[in-house]
Amino acid sequence: MTSPTNRYPTIFELSVPGRKGVQYPKPDVPKAELPKAFLREELPLPELSAQEVIRHFTKLSQLNHSVDTGFYPLGSCTMKYNPKINEVTARLPGFAQIHPFQPAVTVQGALELMYKTQIWLGEISGFDAVSLQPAAGAHGELTGVLIIRAYHRSRGDVKRVKMLVPDSSHGTNPASSTMSGMQVVELPSDERGNVDLEALEAECNEMLAGLMITNPNTLGLFDENIQEVCQIVHQAGGLVYGDGANMNALLGISQPAKSGIDVMHFNLHKTFATPHGGGGPGSGPVGVTAELADFLPDPVVAITAEETQETVPFYELITPKQTIGRVKSFHGHFGVIVKAYTYMLSLGSNGLRKVSEHAVLNANYLQSLVKDTYHIPHEHLCMHEFVAEGQWEDAPGVIALDVAKRLMDFGFHPPTNYFPLIVHEALMIEPTETESKETIDAFADALLKIAEEAHDEPEKLREAPHNTPFGRFDEVKAAKDLILRTQLPEGYRK
Numbered sequence: 001m002t003s004p005t006n007r008y009p010t011i012f013e014l015s016v017p018g019r020k021g022v023q024y025p026k027p028d029v030p031k032a033e034l035p036k037a038f039l040r041e042e043l044p045l046p047e048l049s050a051q052e053v054i055r056h057f058t059k060l061s062q063l064n065h066s067v068d069t070g071f072y073p074l075g076s077c078t079m080k081y082n083p084k085i086n087e088v089t090a091r092l093p094g095f096a097q098i099h100p101f102q103p104a105v106t107v108q109g110a111l112e113l114m115y116k117t118q119i120w121l122g123e124i125s126g127f128d129a130v131s132l133q134p135a136a137g138a139h140g141e142l143t144g145v146l147i148i149r150a151y152h153r154s155r156g157d158v159k160r161v162k163m164l165v166p167d168s169s170h171g172t173n174p175a176s177s178t179m180s181g182m183q184v185v186e187l188p189s190d191e192r193g194n195v196d197l198e199a200l201e202a203e204c205n206e207m208l209a210g211l212m213i214t215n216p217n218t219l220g221l222f223d224e225n226i227q228e229v230c231q232i233v234h235q236a237g238g239l240v241y242g243d244g245a246n247m248n249a250l251l252g253i254s255q256p257a258k259s260g261i262d263v264m265h266f267n268l269h270k271t272f273a274t275p276h277g278g279g280g281p282g283s284g285p286v287g288v289t290a291e292l293a294d295f296l297p298d299p300v301v302a303i304t305a306e307e308t309q310e311t312v313p314f315y316e317l318i319t320p321k322q323t324i325g326r327v328k329s330f331h332g333h334f335g336v337i338v339k340a341y342t343y344m345l346s347l348g349s350n351g352l353r354k355v356s357e358h359a360v361l362n363a364n365y366l367q368s369l370v371k372d373t374y375h376i377p378h379e380h381l382c383m384h385e386f387v388a389e390g391q392w393e394d395a396p397g398v399i400a401l402d403v404a405k406r407l408m409d410f411g412f413h414p415p416t417n418y419f420p421l422i423v424h425e426a427l428m429i430e431p432t433e434t435e436s437k438e439t440i441d442a443f444a445d446a447l448l449k450i451a452e453e454a455h456d457e458p459e460k461l462r463e464a465p466h467n468t469p470f471g472r473f474d475e476v477k478a479a480k481d482l483i484l485r486t487q488l489p490e491g492y493r494k
């Protein structure tokens with residue numbers, strides 16, 4: 001075990017003068033002088049054998065926890081297993097080596113794939129039209145709110161600038177609404193974790209542009225009054241934006257458009273199995289009702305010549321009539337779209353429904369194992385995740401952060417903590433459908449053992465993690481004072 005205070009050696013510290021990792025072949029062209037301006041007096045490079053380089057970077061990669069190495073119940077993030085077949089198809093030369101400026105006739109396969117992805121996402125959600133352009137969930141929200149704004153403006157309804165955002169919504173919801181030029185008003189939740197209907201009605205007036213609701217919300221609960229919520233907003237002339245990042249609970253079971261949602265984004269890099277967490281690329285397609293289809297970002301894929309007995313259909317990019325414009329260069333993150341298409345195709349509609357059934361079952365099973373030990377403020381049937389409190393009245397020295405850090409010693413990634421804000425010392429736990437009963441049992445055992453330690457050996461939690469290469473970081477400093485380049489050691493081959 002490396003002591004938590006040990007610094008990991010940089011590749012320069014491992015360097016040995018004169019050691020080589022590459023054997024260059026004999027030149028098969030005549031020697032030539034290089035232009036002086038391109039030559040450096042000094043170029044400090046590490047000198048290692050090929051094997052040392054491989055070991056160094058493999059070890060570095062193992063310092064990270066990943067879905068491929070362990071359980072990753074990070075609430076709201078849907079860290080499920082991403083089938084490797086998705087990577088294979090995304091790398092097929094016919095997809096990976098085309099250019100977005102190629103004439104449509106030369107890329108019919110890629111356009112057909114995009115078209116079918118639009119159609120399938122529409123079928124899953126109940127929406128009439130879909131844009132694949134947004135790069136991520138929050139970007140889809142921005143796109144959706146711009147669509148809502150364009151809709152009101154097209155009717156001369158320019159006073160509508162207020163977006164209602166429940167306090168159980170994801171943090172990106174108020175942020176993207178504000179970025180779209182809206183004034184955000186927060187709505188409280190009632191004691192069952194639903195939107196407070198009285199508070200909603202009180203905000204419904206001619207200023208109302210719409211409501212942005214995360215459903216299932218960040219408490220892991222499906223709003224029991226979602227249809228009524230949408231009706232109230234519609235009656236006041238507003239539209240409803242649905243944050244669909246939590247579709248992992250709803251596939252094949254509930255279509256958000258049927259509840260009255262007007263526009264919604266999907267997170268392909270959550271629900272549709274693209275690896276994420278390392279910074280992208282992701283994809284946040286947006287679905288809309290027929291009424292809003294003309295406002296979608298430019299372009300969308302359409303069939304411009306129908307199939308006949310002699311010909312196949314012809315796919316082309318077209319501009320929606322009242323488009324809000326482009327929100328992303330080219331056609332979105334095409335590779336992620338190929339992965340989502342592969343994922344949907346390999347599971348089929350029954351398989352997609354099973355995804356959600358198992359995601360919800362796993363979350364409820366885990367909740368039932370820990371609910372007598374960890375207080376769950378909104379304890380009823382949850383969707384694909386639930387929120388517990390990481391604190392006990394009779395163990396005053398321990399907070400949720402200590403529970404989260406101690407979980408790392410058991411080989412688990414900590415759950416999301418201190419979010420959502422409406423639960424004190426929140427631990428937001430999402431097991432996902434791809435985990436086995438054995439893994440969930442082992443995780444529950446760890447949580448129960450940690451609860452015991454919180455009462456008997458609180459200092460053990462406060463100093464955790466003990467078994468990781470590094471201890472506790474100053475997370476604020478790490479984010480504000482990023483050092484992304486390997487620093488040369490003092491005096492390195494000056």
Ligand SMILES: *Cc1c(COP(=O)(O)O)cnc(C)c1O
Nearest residue numbers: 076136137138170172214243245
């Ligand atoms: C992840 C998430 C988002 C934001 O998605 P990004 O792709 O990270 O921008 C929005 N809402 C919810 C509920 C989420 O879980």
